[in-house]
Amino acid sequence: MLIRIKFVLNDKLVEVETEPNVTLLDLLREELRITSVKRGCEVGECGACTVLLDGKPVNSCLILAPTIDGRNIVTVEGLARDGKLHPLQEAFIEEFALQCGYCTPGVLLTAKALLDINPKPTIQEIKEALSGNLCRCGAYQQIINAILKASQKIQNNNR
């Protein structure tokens, strides 16, 4: 059974046909070839496939594609604006907050959602927010540092 859905993906309207049992992860990767959404555990444990759904971080492996009809999806491609990196992306580069990079898109989106609702998070709040994103390279400290730095950058930009 094909279902036609419309949703906003990184500020662009997308219209696709999908099936009831297709996950958002599969729709984004296999249909739309958004390969920045990484396939990890597919049981909602590792966070590699994190995307923003109406601004909130979700494991796209746990969301059925038809349920995003009429909603807003952001992947890491949606972070940079007018050819300029998001302050989080800049901070991740500057603070060496990545190693193999496989968790990075998911971590960036989790961090974006955090800073959107809590522009000046404490270290504890950052740790709490990141607890659904595994980084097997163990770059957690660098990731936390980068999020703190990005928070500062955003505040400076808004001044």
Next chain:
Amino acid sequence: MNFHVIGKKTVRKDALAKVTGAEKYASDIYLPNMLHARVLKSPYAHARVKRIDTSKPEEMGAVVVTFKDVPDRLFCPRLVSTPEATYKDWRVLTDKPAFVGEPIAAVAAETEEEAQKALEMIEVEYEVLEPVFDPLESMSEGKPKIHEKIILNDREIKVENNIACRLELQEGDLDEAFRRSDIIIEREFKTSRGYHNQLEPKVAVVKPEADGGLTIWCTTQTIHNTRLLISEIFNIPVSKINVKKLALGGGFGSSIQTNIVVPIAVALALKARRPVRLAYTKEEDMHEHSSYQMIFRFKIGVTKDGKLTGGYMENIMDIGAHQVQAYPLLGTCAGWWVSLYKLQAVKYVGVAVYTNKIPSCAYRGYGNPQVTWAVETIMDELAEMLGIDPIEFRLMNYVGEGDLFWGQGPTVKSIIKSCGVEEILRRGAEIIDWKNRPRPGEQKGRFRRGVGMARGYHTSSAGAPVPSQVVDYSGAILKVNEDGTVDYITALIDQGGGTLEAHAKIIAEELGLPLKNVNIVSADTQTTIYDVCTHASRGVYAGGGAALNTARKVKEKILELASKVLNAYPHTLKIRPDEERGQAVIYVEGIPGKEITLGELASLARVKNWGTIAAIESYRPPACPPHFTGYFVEVLVDTETGIVKPLKVVIGADVGTVINPDLAEGQLHGGFVMGWSRAILEDLKYSKETGDVECRGFILDYKMPTAKDIPEEIKTFFVETYEPTGPFGAKGLGEGAQNPAIAAIANAIYNATGIRFYELPITPEKLLEKLREKEEKQKKHEIVQHLTKNG
């Protein structure tokens, strides 16, 4: 030393692709007209396929391969060792599965879903055989045979008592050494069985080419060994196979060998004559590889003034159902042990045993974290028995500069030329306030603080001055472009630690180039020369050595051509990076204007028909120098829940010259997080009933640390030494970054509770049980004392 780029904070070249989602991993490769594959795996830990019928899926149009369709040839998926050290017992697909998850057949269809449906239509009848899970039981008489015959050095050998291979070593007079000892300690240790959980599950995409060759994109730590193996299994000329280099979503040793998805996808692609993509799920990945589980028995002697005399080590390794690198691991485990502390006499007995479990392979440290955990526990215990400070005791006995070192096993020996052990231990002790640490077992109350330390090392590569049983060399190609940049072409894979970034700095340093002018270009087996594999912490040391040697050759050519243009002698010319012009400038010192940029020179060389400035070099490292680390860990033990939390971690390292300080620091952080996980959390448990892992491959039930589990403070420092055999004095780091972590954590837990653990991981359950036992003993002791006093 005065470097213009080495040791400086610079942005890593792959960071932009990684933060924008543009980086391509094997799992991101999709080809036109591609089929998708699924693999049928044994549900039994030990069985024989009596009948297999693939007619139904084939009628449906699916492409099916079984053990009948693949070459009947045993192979070893890892090609790092020489043939006399390579045991072959693998098949691409088998009719006698020896673990739950062993591939029997595979299917390719237009979609993954169709492939799965087709897979479910294959009819298989199994004869279920008795499995054996315990290594000690497996090696006893009369147990089910997991393998009858295997291949070593192209000869068939018989497997006796499920013993895969063994290694015994003896040096010096051990009896005499024990006679001279005042204390002889005997301990038994059992390690856990870990799962790498590199975040990227293993993938292979295989495209058959018109000339009968193949193009392969896959998860790997070695593109050249992948092509050699596929050539060996399928009898395709090696030159017709091209393996592409991609980013790797974590390795940690799990892709040193060619992953089984590669030959399976090859078999399907050859049959289908279409590209095939085979992507394992996380559950399948967890059924594909695990770490080795080991049982150690140690007997070590020491004199009362604190000099170690001799030691005996027995190592029984549960390797699972197949050999990836069990034999060389028997050698390195001996090496890890004897290269930690000086012993005048040693005896080692290593036995690798088959069991009906998921095959084991190297896992960051290749047995070193486990051996170091055991040895550093014993060193702590001996220091306490002798009444010597544990740090002083270690400094009295460690293997250091000028000593013979054979970390990579008995065939890989060299002399240590750089060593910062003493400074690591002294500085670390000061930062953690070692002198004021709690007294072991004296604390009361629910929360108990403990401070522990351990030291260790790992080899940088497996190089040596003479040939050994390990293949270890790298290669590089460098060419100067007409815009003054340099293309660096290497087969060496960056696991994520930033190895290639270090190479770029080494090249920039040697050629006087701005760092941005070194391009790390895409590569494959067709366009590169051989590199063995990214393992053994060899990337910066051995791969960097190749990059440096090649850069030196390029520099000679630059100076030779520049001497013609500048009318000066080549050996009087100098090169400096001119950041403003964004170029390397070749100049004559003291004569203003006598200069030319590298871009101008390369362009001129074209017009004058002097040719391209380029070089290609293969490089064998002359040693495998140890990089040293020291861990100081402060923990808090909750005696009501058994939960241990890290409070503060101090890690010191001697990696020779630090090429990339921030990335090196990242390795130490990552080393702690993984070490913490292996000390406290991770263990693959097997169900005796199903023969499967109890978590069934779901990481929901296989926990590992998140951001919430790291301590508030991780302090790292580097002791700078200069390794004369390394590129600009550098050594490796990736594995030494973790090796002593487990030991230091275990020693900290002892310091907090007075309890030693001889089995990993130290879970809250085990901790509570031991705490209760200890309390009861204490009570009994108090009662006895009370009775004696009043009786």
